[in-house]
Amino acid sequence: MLEIKKLTMQFGALKSISDLDITVNKGEIVSVIGPNGAGKTTLFNVVTGIYKPTEGDVLLDGKSIAGKDPAVVNRLGIARTFQNVRLFLNMSVIENVMAATYAQTKSNIFSSALGLPASRKEEKEVRAKAEELLSFFGTRLTGYRWEQPAYSLSYANRRRLEIARALATNPKVLLLDEPAAGMNPKETQEITEVIGRLRSEKDLTILVIEHDMHVVEGISDRVIALDHGVKIAEGSFDSVATHPDVVEAYLGKGSADRK
Amino acid sequence: MSYLGQQLVNGLTLGGVYALIALGYSLVYGVLQILNFAHGDVYMVGAFLGYFVELALGGPTKSFLPVPLMIFIMFAVSMIGTGLLGIIIERFAYRPLRKSSRIAPLISALGVSILLQNAAQLLFSANIRSYDTSSFIPSTLGFSIGDVTVDSVRLTVLILAFVLMFALSRWVNKTQVGRAMRAIAVDRDAAVMMGIDIDKVIRWTFFVSAALAAAAGVMNGLLLRGVSSGMGFVPGLKGFTAAVIGGIGSIPGAMAGGLLLGVVESLTQGYLSTNFSDFYTFLLLIAVMLLRPNGLFGKKAIVKA
Amino acid sequence: MTEQTTPENLGIGTDEWVAQHEKRLSRRAGLLGIVDFLNQKVSPLVRYLLLAIFAVGFGALVHNLYLLRIAANLAVFLALTLGLNVVMGFAGLLDLGFVAFFGFGAYAYALTSSAQLNQHWPTYLSVPAIVITTAFLGYLVSLPSRRLFGDYLAIVTLFFGQVFIQLIISSDSITFPGHEDSVDITGGSNGIPGLDQFKLFGYTFKTITDYYWLLLVVVALLLVAITRVDRTRVGRAWRTVREDPLASQSMGIKVNNLKMLAFIVGAAIAGLCGTIYAAIQNAVFINGFDMPLLTLIYAAVILGGSGSIPGSILGAFVMSVLPEILRVQNYSEILFLTVLILAVAALSKGWKRFGFNASLVILLGLLVKVISSALSLATTPTSTWAVGPVSKALKYWLLMPANRILWGNIAFVLLIALIANYSIAKERVKFYLLPLIAFIAIFVWEVRLVIEPNTTRQLIIGMMLVVLMIVRPQGFLGKTRVEVL
Numbered sequence A: 001m002l003e004i005k006k007l008t009m010q011f012g013a014l015k016s017i018s019d020l021d022i023t024v025n026k027g028e029i030v031s032v033i034g035p036n037g038a039g040k041t042t043l044f045n046v047v048t049g050i051y052k053p054t055e056g057d058v059l060l061d062g063k064s065i066a067g068k069d070p071a072v073v074n075r076l077g078i079a080r081t082f083q084n085v086r087l088f089l090n091m092s093v094i095e096n097v098m099a100a101t102y103a104q105t106k107s108n109i110f111s112s113a114l115g116l117p118a119s120r121k122e123e124k125e126v127r128a129k130a131e132e133l134l135s136f137f138g139t140r141l142t143g144y145r146w147e148q149p150a151y152s153l154s155y156a157n158r159r160r161l162e163i164a165r166a167l168a169t170n171p172k173v174l175l176l177d178e179p180a181a182g183m184n185p186k187e188t189q190e191i192t193e194v195i196g197r198l199r200s201e202k203d204l205t206i207l208v209i210e211h212d213m214h215v216v217e218g219i220s221d222r223v224i225a226l227d228h229g230v231k232i233a234e235g236s237f238d239s240v241a242t243h244p245d246v247v248e249a250y251l252g253k254g255s256a257d258r259k
Numbered sequence B: 001m002s003y004l005g006q007q008l009v010n011g012l013t014l015g016g017v018y019a020l021i022a023l024g025y026s027l028v029y030g031v032l033q034i035l036n037f038a039h040g041d042v043y044m045v046g047a048f049l050g051y052f053v054e055l056a057l058g059g060p061t062k063s064f065l066p067v068p069l070m071i072f073i074m075f076a077v078s079m080i081g082t083g084l085l086g087i088i089i090e091r092f093a094y095r096p097l098r099k100s101s102r103i104a105p106l107i108s109a110l111g112v113s114i115l116l117q118n119a120a121q122l123l124f125s126a127n128i129r130s131y132d133t134s135s136f137i138p139s140t141l142g143f144s145i146g147d148v149t150v151d152s153v154r155l156t157v158l159i160l161a162f163v164l165m166f167a168l169s170r171w172v173n174k175t176q177v178g179r180a181m182r183a184i185a186v187d188r189d190a191a192v193m194m195g196i197d198i199d200k201v202i203r204w205t206f207f208v209s210a211a212l213a214a215a216a217g218v219m220n221g222l223l224l225r226g227v228s229s230g231m232g233f234v235p236g237l238k239g240f241t242a243a244v245i246g247g248i249g250s251i252p253g254a255m256a257g258g259l260l261l262g263v264v265e266s267l268t269q270g271y272l273s274t275n276f277s278d279f280y281t282f283l284l285l286i287a288v289m290l291l292r293p294n295g296l297f298g299k300k301a302i303v304k305a
Numbered sequence C: 001m002t003e004q005t006t007p008e009n010l011g012i013g014t015d016e017w018v019a020q021h022e023k024r025l026s027r028r029a030g031l032l033g034i035v036d037f038l039n040q041k042v043s044p045l046v047r048y049l050l051l052a053i054f055a056v057g058f059g060a061l062v063h064n065l066y067l068l069r070i071a072a073n074l075a076v077f078l079a080l081t082l083g084l085n086v087v088m089g090f091a092g093l094l095d096l097g098f099v100a101f102f103g104f105g106a107y108a109y110a111l112t113s114s115a116q117l118n119q120h121w122p123t124y125l126s127v128p129a130i131v132i133t134t135a136f137l138g139y140l141v142s143l144p145s146r147r148l149f150g151d152y153l154a155i156v157t158l159f160f161g162q163v164f165i166q167l168i169i170s171s172d173s174i175t176f177p178g179h180e181d182s183v184d185i186t187g188g189s190n191g192i193p194g195l196d197q198f199k200l201f202g203y204t205f206k207t208i209t210d211y212y213w214l215l216l217v218v219v220a221l222l223l224v225a226i227t228r229v230d231r232t233r234v235g236r237a238w239r240t241v242r243e244d245p246l247a248s249q250s251m252g253i254k255v256n257n258l259k260m261l262a263f264i265v266g267a268a269i270a271g272l273c274g275t276i277y278a279a280i281q282n283a284v285f286i287n288g289f290d291m292p293l294l295t296l297i298y299a300a301v302i303l304g305g306s307g308s309i310p311g312s313i314l315g316a317f318v319m320s321v322l323p324e325i326l327r328v329q330n331y332s333e334i335l336f337l338t339v340l341i342l343a344v345a346a347l348s349k350g351w352k353r354f355g356f357n358a359s360l361v362i363l364l365g366l367l368v369k370v371i372s373s374a375l376s377l378a379t380t381p382t383s384t385w386a387v388g389p390v391s392k393a394l395k396y397w398l399l400m401p402a403n404r405i406l407w408g409n410i411a412f413v414l415l416i417a418l419i420a421n422y423s424i425a426k427e428r429v430k431f432y433l434l435p436l437i438a439f440i441a442i443f444v445w446e447v448r449l450v451i452e453p454n455t456t457r458q459l460i461i462g463m464m465l466v467v468l469m470i471v472r473p474q475g476f477l478g479k480t481r482v483e484v485l
């Protein structure tokens, strides 16, 4: 489904990613772990077209998408969330989701300005779709919350809304950047279930960056560990978590020996 | 041939003035990423200050000081006074907005520009003043290379412009504040973490950029262009354009952009048409933006996700 | 499902929190809070209905040509404000060439409907053609900055405005290659007089009243169209572009196309306004399409609240009524004193303090008056300046020195310095500064500003832009509360 081939991303003298190969199969949930600065977010930025890779390629269903405009990449079927949550804060909750249906809808300014039936119908459909997507998170983002401005949401709800917004673009592949960051244990548990349901109910292929090992353990078919832009381990959660290089990357040099 | 040479000399002189203005835009942009729309009006204030110093020293004809000293004092007072104005503008109109959206400081700058222009109009009336340079520097003074004459006013302006540009490069590269300024331009967060006093650097940046604009304003007066409250708009626009052509934020870019703009303007006026010279400059701007969107010396902008 | 109480979700995002949030806002914002309150309580439909009734009533009942002309100009200005609101409010673009599109529309109408080039196109042909051409021109201007919109758009459009003016002024003697004589296309700085009137549906527009009704229809249609667009797909996408272009792009929204679209829509609206304006004026002159108008439109959009349609209406009203008021000394004095008293009241925080401040101002004035007469300073004879009731009342209290310009200028500089100082002063110092500033402001106003209405208006606009950006960047009716970095 998603293939990353010999990818290198260089900023000046710094290689954030070097010579990275990753394959994600259809319907898989793959987690990417690694210490801060390992290049995980950079990987997402390259895949979604925000950065053009220095070398290497990114293939979606066998077609190259590397260096394409982010909007084009999204339209081809890759949606994402951001580590630092980038919602449209001054727009309402439901508008955040409705806005993301832009690429699949057709009303132009003339049909909207004239209030043509087609445009009204589409507006209704978009609203219904947004409501349905928001109800994916149970009662957390439903009812009166729809019309609330996004900035009034709690941190956890912002993360949920960001996922709903990404879903509204009808992706095939979903990239989640630290979805459980800043959440309490209960919310973390919830988001773990949500990620599982995303695959089963929405038929998605998911790539997750996550620091919380419980989440990683709970969701992953496969785990990939990065350090300094290089893949240091790949495999099942257990094999990666106990891999000496991974332990060393997290705890510093020498700690693997001491253990 | 002599005509071309003459136009080139005129163009370089004009370009020196533009370059000094452009540097102000680029310095501020480098540090704060805002376009200081009020810069053209700061330049206007500089020209007025120079004019009043000239009057205070006895006026163009009856000065009690030798001419070089008088000119020196005009530049010094105007640059320092206007530099302080730059600091004040930053303190009251930009600093409160440092954490707000991109567009707020631009609007605030627009407001400052209107304020300065109309305050000048209120205080100094709408009359157009003149430095009347020709009555204390005879236009016959000067030298010629072949058929091309460089009168002493142009020569003074040209030399001063280059001296100031050189001094600025030294300042940026050799002093602590200058280096801190470049550090902030490269990566603000990192600079803060390294313990750089951002406020101090920003104050200096505004001081220097306003002082350079003031120097340009005094030069403009010496070159016998009128001094009035609305005089800042067009040179401000040209300086701004020069900075963009050179690559906004880049110091050598601003210098090169200014000189290029001056020469192009002078040549188009000389050979094509006086009335449409701005149009040709505009075409140059468009061409640069289409072919080199980051300017001649600009680096590619980095998006941070 | 009950939420756990942790610092993360401690009530945040619940009904109570939102309710409190609204309350906190109006309480914190003081006087502006009342605006917020009204903004929330009166439904938009009611507001528009009242406005429509007022506008129709005005057209039906008022026959004063001066007032009708002001109203027509206001309508043009309002339409322009709505147009700029699309560009700058919805999409967040700094278009500094906006008035050039307005001017282009006006000149295009003049050239196609006058003896200048001997063209007399029918209105139903010229106006749509001009609107489309202006839109296309907008497209061309937006092209060079398409990759790096932001600041680059500002320079290109600012320069475009300048070039437009230069081209119009200089195109009065163009010599085409292969021709001997030069032709006068634009009339240069003399402008083009004697334009054809609009002729629509077999009806020729003759009076200003005709245009008033036309404008009413145009503005109403524009309002409906823009409101609809704002609420639906494209409007939402514009707002995402303004909020966070990167996130917007990552959601499949082609940011640059949307920016261009906003820019083009703005240009088209400006072009349309230009044609109507030219027809009303019956002539075009280049100096109407310059920076002062641009700043006035920006001030209107920003004052009302960038991005807010009711805000644009409010801003356009204030900004076009303001110059009319300032032009008449008596009105300008009343307006000034009202605003000053409100401002002092708001800053005094409490009626006792306000009373104290007011008495201090009065004492200060008397003191200055007494000292000046003790020193027997030369004054301006009251008969020459005390014209309206306000100044007649003030003459017993306010010193009016003989050299108004000099003293007025000194006081003006002092006033600016004090206001600047006030903005960063400690509370205790502010306490003493306020009455002093109020007194000097009255002095400056009466002595200096009242005789320079045009400069004063510009000073007010400039001051307003700076202060508004610092105090309330979202304007009066704007909803934006969180600024995105």
Ligand SMILES: Nc1ncnc2c1ncn2[C@@H]1O[C@H](COP(=O)(O)OP(=O)(O)O)[C@@H](O)[C@H]1O
Residues within 6 Å of the ligand: A011, A014, A016, A034, A035, A036, A037, A038, A039, A040, A041, A042, A043, B302, B303, B304, B305
């Ligand atoms: N736009 C950029 N310019 C320069 N360096 C960058 C940029 N984006 C990321 N980096 C660098 O790349 C490295 C990896 O960062 P990132 O991908 O954010 O790490 P993480 O694994 O924590 O998500 C860091 O050293 C970071 O400083």
Ligand SMILES: [Mg+2]
Residues within 6 Å of the ligand: A040, A041, A042, A083
């Ligand atoms: Mg990261």
